[in-house]
Structure formats: C-alpha cells, structure tokens
Amino acid sequence: MSDNLMRVQPIRNGTVIDHIKAGRGRKVLDALELIDKGTTITLLMHVPSKKNSSKDVIKIEDRELSESESQKLALLSPGAQVNIIRNFVVAEKNVASLPSSISEMALCSNVNCITNNERGAITNFNIINNESLSIQCVYCGRKITEDNIEFI
Template sequence: MKTPMELKVKPIKNGTVIDHINANKALKVLKILGLPSPETGLTLAMNVQSSQMKSKDIVKIEGRELASREVDEIALISPQATINIIRDYKIIDKGKVNLLKEIKNILTCSNPNCITNTDEPVKSRFIVLNNEPLTLRCHYCERIMDQDDVETQFKLF
C-alpha cells in the first residue's frame, strides 16, 4: 500500500515556532513581528490541515525569540496560538499565548473623541470583556471594540 507524500519543513536550530495560528492570520502575525527582514530566516505555512483545528497557519522564525509584548499582540489576533522556543533543534519551552484581562498601550481606541486620541499623555487601556469572540471596552470612553476593530489596527498594507 502506498503512503501519501508528506510535506517536510526543515527544522530550525534556534528560534521560535508559532503554531495553531488561526487560518489566514499568519500575515498579520508577521506584521506584528516586523517580518520579513533580510537577516531573519522565515518559514510560513498557511491553511495547513490540523487535528486540533480545521486549518491553521504556522510561522517559524530562525534566530529570534519573541518579546512578551509581541506575544500579547499575537494573542489579540489568534488567542489559541502556541509559542515553541527552539534551541539546538529541540523544543525547550512550549506554551499558549495568553490573552490578558487588560490590554495596555497596544491598541488605539476607535473613538476619535477618546482622551487617548488627543495630545494628552494618556496611554490606551482596554478591558477584555470576552475572548471568543474578542470584545474589548475602552477604560476611558467605554467604546466597545470587536475582533474586526482590533485586526484593522494590524493592517498589512
């Protein structure tokens, strides 16, 4: 009996693998991370079949570990993503992104009259009302923002 051919992606020696990204969200993750860049090796897989999800995206970044702020931003785009830290071809740390209860200084309020959108030195602050679907409330003006509002802040072009 013939076995189906499998796509083999070269493992990375050191870096980060972001797995279980919602399908078609990998490009937004790259935007958050400021990638691609000429000095960073990058592997991108989109709409890959998964046993845990209908389909998913995967991003492999060679020679780079993510900052906590980057992980917090990824959680806004894909709250079930997992982060694997790779050293010498081995997973040394694996964890899920964690959507914080309060999002500080990452997003801007969609209300143009909010104090955070003025010249006042006030940093944005949102309370997470719901994870699925994502719903946030501005701490200052109480504007409700949903997943679409959040994703527009990570525009690709």
C-alpha cells in the same frame, strides 16, 4: 517534536508559532512587526490540522517572542502555541494566553477619545472574551472587535 512541527523545516534557534487561526498568519506577522527585520521568516498558511480543520504556522529564525508579543499573538489568535527552539530542540512550549487588560498596545478607534487627543496619553483596554473576542477602551468605552484591532 510533533508531526505538525516536522512539516516545517527544522530550525536551529528561534520560534515556531503553531495553531494560528487559519488565515491569521499574515496579520500576526504585521502586528509583531516581524517582516524586514533581517530574520528569516516562513509563513505556512492553511496547513491541515487535526485540532482545527486548518491552521497557519509561522517560523522565525534566531528570535524568541517577548511577553508583549505573546499577548498580541493571543489577541489575534487565542490558543496559538509558541514553541521556542534552541539547538533544534523545543526548549519551551507556551500557549498564548489572554491578559485581562492591555496597555499601550492598541489604538482606540474613537477619534474623540482622550487617548487620541491628549499628548502622551496611554491607551488601556479591558479584554472581553465572551462568544467572540473584543477589547474595550477604559476611557471612552468604545468596543473594538478582534478583526479591527489596530496595534501600536
């Protein structure tokens, strides 16, 4: 276990999300709907880090992230590291990687978009990752920057 993980009090089972962009931890908690679910959650903000200047860390007890949750995490903080803890040991270590597209995961900000007007319409976005991350609606072409992504 790295020094960074030791900063967080060890947990028996669960997930430690490490190397979250500093200041993004709160948004990750909201997007993953982790609050008020009866699990113990610790959010550490602006932890000194060698890799970046500082980072956020989230510790979730007795819960492992699903695939779609990892994708949301990747959108909010590409490069975040997901450590699955089982019996106090890091059982799995994954870097949240961006998919090329996402479906039914975010809302289009264009009020005239078909996905906001047709019942049962499913949103689809392509991921654009040039200098900064954004998503583009497949139907209307609206581009939404990373900071403005509204998750379903």
